[in-house]
Amino acid sequence: MKIKILGSGQEVGRSSIVLEDKKDVMLDCGVKIEPAPPKYPHHEKVHAAIMTHAHLDHIGAAPTLEKKSKTHIFMNDITLELGVMLIKDSMKIGRIEGYGTPFSEKDLKKTIKMTNLVSYHERFKIGDYKFSLWNSGHIPGSSGVLAEGDKKIFYTSDVQTTDSHLLKRCQLPQNVDTLIMESTYGQY
Ligand SMILES: [Zn+2]
Numbered sequence: 048m049k050i051k052i053l054g055s056g057q058e059v060g061r062s063s064i065v066l067e068d069k070k071d072v073m074l075d076c077g078v079k080i081e082p083a084p085p086k087y088p089h090h091e092k093v094h095a096a097i098m099t100h101a102h103l104d105h106i107g108a109a110p111t112l113e114k115k116s117k118t119h120i121f122m123n124d125i126t127l128e129l130g131v132m133l134i135k136d137s138m139k140i141g142r143i144e145g146y147g148t149p150f151s152e153k154d155l156k157k158t159i160k161m162t163n164l165v166s167y168h169e170r171f172k173i174g175d176y177k178f179s180l181w182n183s184g185h186i187p188g189s190s191g192v193l194a195e196g197d198k199k200i201f202y203t204s205d206v207q208t209t210d211s212h213l214l215k216r217c218q219l220p221q222n223v224d225t226l227i228m229e230s231t232y233g234q235y
Pocket residue numbers: 100102105185205
């Protein structure tokens with residue numbers, strides 16, 4: 048398994064990470080909105096993609112996956128509902144600002160059609176790995192992604208480690224081999 052960072056490595060925005068294995072799996076497909084014009088991750092065809100939450104820097108470029116070929120997409124129901132709303136809004140802003148978007152309304156419809164809804168801790172198989180979503184405590188529906196196969200890989204996505212008024216803190220798996228984590232407010 049190889050891990051390829053397409054966006055969000057040492058930058059804030061356009062989160063997109065590909066786990067390259069028998070079947071390539073993309074974790075998030077986001078857009079970097081600021082500074083204008085918006086920037087999108089450059090990607091090849093992937094077999095499947097998992098969206099962690101509805102913020103545009105994680106899901107905003109998802110319809111680009113369905114432009115040329117079919118990609119199996121996984122997320123939970125809240126992320127789909129909120130994500131579609133925000134993507135539609137970004138298309139409207141793109142029209143007003145004159146930037147447009149590198150995908151159409153039709154691509155967004157295909158994205159919705161290709162989406163498999165999964166719940167927290169429900170395991171789903173892609174290639175040789177079993178995947179599951181874990182509450183990340185960031186916004187409603189937000190998830191970390193656990194991949195279990197030869198190795199145990201965990202992607203935190205945006206994560207909140209304390210309880211808030213609205214949400215319970217994140218749940219984190221034990222004994223992972225590889226941890227991919229956001230560190231927007233981290234200190235080093
Ligand atoms: Zn977020």
